[in-house]
Amino acid sequence: MAVGLGPLPTLHPVPGFELGIASAGIKRPGRKDVVVMRCAEGSTVAGVFTLNAFCAAPVILAKKRVLGPVRYLLTNTGNANAGTGEPGLAAAARTCAKLAELAGVDETAVLPFSTGVIGEPLPVEKIEAALPAALADLSEGNWAAAATGIMTTDTLPKGASRQFEHDGVAITVTGISKGAGMIKPNMATMLGYIATDAKVAQGVLQDLLRDAANKSFNRITIDGDTSTNDCCMLIATGKAGLPEITQASGPLFAALKQAVLDVSMELAQAIVRDGEGATKFVTVQVNGGATHQECLDVGYAVAHSPLIKTALFASDPNWGRILAAVGRAGVPKLDVSKIDVYLGEVCIASRGGRAASYTEDQGAAVMAREEIGIRIELGRGTCSETIWTTDLSHEYVKINAEYRT
Template sequence: MAVGLGPLSTLHPVPGFELGIASAGIKRPGRKDVVVMRCAEGSSVAGVFTLNAFCAAPVILAKKRVSGSVRYLLTNTGNANAGTGEPGLQNAMRTCASLAKLAGVDESEVLPFSTGVIGEPLPVEKIEGALQAALDNLSENNWADAATGIMTTDTLPKGASRQFIHEGVTVTVTGISKGAGMIKPNMATMLGYIATDAKVAQGVLQDLLRDAANKSFNRITIDGDTSTNDCCMLIATGKAALPEITQASGALFAALKQAVFEVCMEVAQAIVRDGEGATKFVTVQVNGGATHQECLDVGYAVAHSPLIKTALFASDPNWGRILAAVGRAGVAQLDVSKIDVFLGDVCIASKGCRAATYTEEQGAAVMAEEEITIRIELGRGTCSETIWTTDLSHEYVKINAEYRT
């Protein structure tokens, strides 16, 4: 039921970054559910992680290891290894150690990632049994297969790729993500992996990823639930024949930043387009705020409202629900007489009440579309923020009611 999301476009290989996929049969026999990624020696690696206090064991371990030397990333689906306490942490360490032994590296150079059901013990033996097959499958051309291998309730794989030329050298940025539910990131997405062959100092890479995630993954929401397992990684292999980027300035950095931002935005929006049960892709644009935070507060109040989301599903232009959400967003001293609200290009409310020119037919026409923009003009300042979300359908309830059965 993905909205405007089709087959993967070309995902260019990134020199120095390989991906291997195998089946551990964690939830279903034969399903490709283990992905191993190998970074060239000397790669820089950056990461952003969930702020959920119940963060999963692999998140705890990956956060500790990301600033050091990283050679392998190990991902399993079907089991989140979250809410599993000290045994979960030991299991995450054991899978990393098993991969490290097979690959001939130190176990501290392996980062673990898990996604799936929370609260169940990690099936370590199954994962260990698939590691050699994943290593044997390693290839720079396996992005599309890896995008499928990290899926859970996703209906389609998600990926994006950009290339640019700097001083005659082609630089590649390619990324994949997964996620369809439990999406309101407080750092990044459910899982995201982006790689480039540019050479970038780790500190610069970390800041670049944080900025990119903040404008993409941190601006999407499906159901308002921040996962225990959210992680997004950015790897720079340094295989492009160009000088190392040591500062966030200059033409090379600017071109790389644009490419990374575009890839992050595309795979983040793909998560919304593939939201569980989604039939609408909704942009909530808030302009004229006194601060960026109050724009976000208003945007999320609208994006998270079950009443608005169900009206979107029904294609019902019930604009009163939008006004109610804006009014309860917690913005101090909000002057409703200055607020205008638009559905697409149609002004539905002006100066705090129904617009004189608005007709129900106009609103219904906009709401019948698959892609809808709700624009709110606060009239308080110059700040703006944009959030992307979905409607709330019968299918969302069904998917999550049956998630463990």
């Protein structure tokens, strides 16, 4: 069940960036599970990648190649090519080499991405066989089809798009993402691709993506699991015909930064809304921290608590579970007498105990909503952080118990 997530919005084509989709039948016959993306010559590319020590073979290869001239991105679903050792690296390189051969580019100009089951050999032959069809399908208008092509346990495709004008020239930022489980990114998201027709120097583009990821993809969690395959890419084709952005300042950079952040935020929140088995979309806001890190520590302690997440699923205003999570977050010298906790607009706890004005009916009314806010006022400083998460339902257990079948 996707909470508040409907059909894809209009995804504006990005001049100089094409997408093609084909079927390799990796998990089931006929499934569109291979996506090829072509970047115009001269494009700059930035990437953020998982910090999981068991990172997948395609992640290792993409990290090595992202700074060079990049022309193609190759994504397969149904197989993560993670936990596969040297054979997995060879398999990832082989698929890139085949695409490079077909496209007439150097194999180092191809970046691989995979998502799916961990620990199984990559079906190289199936992917290679699908590449000609994917190349033949390349089009700037294929964003929606590609959003479906990169899905695994997602119930709906995820995309976002923004346009703005600078000196009378239209600039487009469009992106897609996938992810519904194994979500607690430590860089970006499961898989995300964002493109713009602005011209941006690689160093500026990398900093822009890292900042956007930290404010969006790095603030979501479904189950506290950081994937082996997390990647998010930002491509600037330079086809808009404006001067190159060479520094992080000026009105053009500011407008592009806001558009990239808006797209990243929409994609990140869509992942949470489509969380495996999710019935609630939950915003955890922590204010008044002495540091941003302690706000994050408190926020994630609440967002990851199985007791809180199951109470959310049951619409049970068991506010004691929230207090317990805040208390064990590891914040040094935490003075609970200064802490206030809110469910939506309702103060449920104040000065270390139940708020005098609180009633169970008030809490139950908030918990019955599909979208719930939990706000924690620490009373220690001026820092704030916001995290987005889900409840934990019977369906989440079922999906993951049956994932390999």
